Amino acid sequence: MERYAKLMIVTMVVAGLALGSGPMVANGQKVCGMNKEGFKACQPSVTAGNPSPPPPSAACCMALNEADLTCLCFFKNSKLMNDYGIDFNRAKDLPVQCNLTKSFNC
Numbered sequence: 001m002e003r004y005a006k007l008m009i010v011t012m013v014v015a016g017l018a019l020g021s022g023p024m025v026a027n028g029q030k031v032c033g034m035n036k037e038g039f040k041a042c043q044p045s046v047t048a049g050n051p052s053p054p055p056p057s058a059a060c061c062m063a064l065n066e067a068d069l070t071c072l073c074f075f076k077n078s079k080l081m082n083d084y085g086i087d088f089n090r091a092k093d094l095p096v097q098c099n100l101t102k103s104f105n106c
Helices: 002-019 036-046 058-066 079-083 088-097
Strands: none
Touching: 036 058, 036 088, 058 088
């Protein structure tokens, strides 16, 4: 169950990054407990176009730690990932990289 919850976080990170400037996280609203700033903090680590992305920042990990852990995997096969240049596999690795969980599978 914890594994599923962490995966839901990753999915919402991905969704938030994809829609970060859109209505889902506008005007201080949150998606699964993460605001626009949290999604933007994680963006460099999940960008598909970067062959060597940086590890998640402390701000990214804090945002993931504060996120609602029951929200993710929904966007795993979503066209939005490609449209917004987000590598889902990188996104799903964030909780592990932030030491929030030991393993993570969708």
